[in-house]
Amino acid sequence: MAEETNAPVGSRASLLSLRGLTRRFGGLTAVDDIDLDLAKGELVSIIGPNGAGKTTLFNLVTGLDRPDAGEVRLDGKAVTGFSPEKLAANGIARTFQLGRVFGNLSVMENVLIGAHTRLRAVKPATPLIGPLLELGLALLRPASVKAEEEQLREEVRGILARFGERLLPRIDQPAYSLSYANRRRVEIARALALRPRLLLLDEPTAGMNPTETAEMQALVTELKAEGLTILLIEHKLDMVMRLSDRVVVMDEGKKIAEGAGEDVRNDAKVIEAYLGHGLSQASADEQETAA
């Protein structure tokens, strides 16, 4: 078992590995016995019809939900059932399907929250003393804290610059006033501010027009080139095919196919999942009646 989880994928070490991950909601198994390995620097896409369990899988990896069975390892360390805040401190950042920005915070503040786990004032984890120290540092604000804040703000401007002129002119505007596409960008900027080891993107181009999608695709390509490990949920298949090292297909909670983009695209099970069970069921019924 240990041999298996620590085994390198290809020549690179595995950053994220899932074994037998399962989550049930009442009678529904949203995530069913999923195994998945993600090497450092790899970009893996998860595709599948709506309700296939992709977002639930993200929730399990990021600690927003707990698996009923199975194991999550990050860089060989078992992190199953860790709280989201602990996983964030371990370098996992994510974006959300519907765009969860902090509405009344400015763009700058939203992205600064992304850097929260890196703040010096937040570091002391000692119970009781740690939080009180944090309160003290926030009120007294010694030079080191001020310098850190200034440096982070500079860094945030750098991150926002990656989105061209989309966000920089709106840096002090509250997030609720942004367009839908800009909220998605703020989310990604916030995730980057965490300096993640693993980035999970949940449909980053949902609701974007072709130009915006192309921009987003260019950004993800850039991030990948910088060596960031990315797990991507995406419905736009040509984008998936272009970006991914590997594609995982989920349907009804199960992994039904995995491999290079082209192989997966021609997989019979995948076609069935996308065309719908009704259709294949109907054709099966037809054959039966014919027989």
Next chain:
Amino acid sequence: MSSWLDYTINGLIVGNVYALVAVGLALIFGVSRLINFAQGSIYLVGAYVGWVAVVQLRTPLVITIILVAAISALVGLIIERFGLRPLQNSVRIAPLLATIGISFVLDQIVMLTFSPNPRALPSQLPDIRFQIGAGTIGPLDILIAGVGVTSALLLFVFLRYTKLGWAVRATAQDRDAAMQMGVDVNRVNQAVFGIAAALGGLSGMLVGMYYNQIDTAMSLQATLKGVVAEVVGGAGNVPGAVVGSLLLGLVESYGVAVFGTSYRNLFAFLLLIVVLVLRPNGLFASAKQAPPEPLTGTFIAPSRPVRIPRWALLTAVGAFALLPLLPVSSYVLQTLINAWLLGMLALSLTLVAGTVGQVSLGHAALLAIGAYTSALLSLDFSFPVGIAIICGGLMSAVLGTLLISPSFRLRGHYVSIATLAIGEIISLIILNWESVTRGPIGISGIPPLSLFGHELVSVAQVYWFSFAVMVLLALLQVRLLGSHLGRSFRAIRDDDVAARAYGLSLNRYKALAFIFGGFAAGVSGGIAAHLYSYINHETFNTQQSILALTVVILGGLGNVAGAIAGSVALVGLPEVFRIAAEYRILIYGIVLLLLVRFRPQGLLGTI
């Protein structure tokens, strides 16, 4: 001698009465995801309509019941139509605040009409007891059980066999889908509020008859008990609400049997806290589901704060600081001292409710902790008053945060319920822990305010002292808000799921906010104790919590300048217009309602 069976019967009867309130709450929660804090006020209305019918009109029992149900239902319909329907598309906090405002307005109208003195409400039934085994049962018990069972049956038939009942159930399951299928959701809401109000009103009348006494303080207790029962059963779950009510009745009854009457409410609220902490979805909740993704900032109204230039703030502070040097009456100064004390409480609440989004309804309890600590330290341990007040602030910060911590894992409306209950628990502990707090007698002879051994004799000195303390606390809070903590607090308020995903521990930051806010409230309570020289468990009550909340909404959530301006306005304006004391709470309620309806972001805007 009361037997175990008697306590069981009593528990079930009382539980039956709670069920009438709780079922209404569950129906309303089911269709509109709203905890109706005005339910207790309808119960109060029912009790007084019953009194008018029985004592003044001398109607027979059947007519009394019909009158009570009809008028209460009418009140429910009015609340739905004019209080809540206009808020359908506003942020989630709005209907919650509206029901709180409505509750205050209704309670005050009843109080102004009938005076706060208790009245007897005879049951018109023969005073006989039937022997059942070791216990006894009277005709009123049977009536209550009968009304309970009949209502449950009628409700069952309505929900199961009528078209409107189906619409109610469909709306409860999926409001959007029901609307798309042509269900008139407004009619469903009307039906539900009407039924809930009729049941609530009947419940009030029956309780009045059961104890042969009604008074205007019944309202809050009823809301609390109904909410407890409903939450224990699982919010929105109608059969769960009935079981929760019976359970609550039994727990209380046995609790009284073992520990005595003054512990009745303590058991109810402890049950609530235990259930909220262990099974926040109630005892009969189905499998836990991940919270739905919110749209941005849907709990609190998005707004841009009004920027007040620094010179204007400095001028205002300077002007208020110099005020005692001008020829103003001590009456004006006294009024402003009250405003500064309320200002400190509002600073605390605006941080907790506004900045972190934990709408606390029990905030006055933090005043009480600070006041009792400071008073007892200076009286029993001869602490200098200044030190005692600071200790009061610290005690309030530590103890308040510890006591409120069970609510940290809750969201939205549940936080309000939990803090309301925790506030009541603190008040009950003060009442019952006689060896320390002197119980119902209260603490008298508290030494007056003094600073470094100099007693603050003149009104001007007290004014300066309280003003300086408030300004200091406000400056600290502004500094806090400007730090990474302010940002983190607001992030948690706007979206706690995303905040956690970025490493923000909810417990840690909610605790820090309550520690900071608890200190300000505790200091306010401490100063008040030395100013009043007498305090008891009722000095710091829910009315003050609601007043502070109104101030916070008026000023703008999280807005420091707004909290102070709001305090001056709500304390000062009634004085300017010479409004009699008994009308003030009515006005606060109306102000709250108008704000929620027309300017939910407050005068100076949410920060």
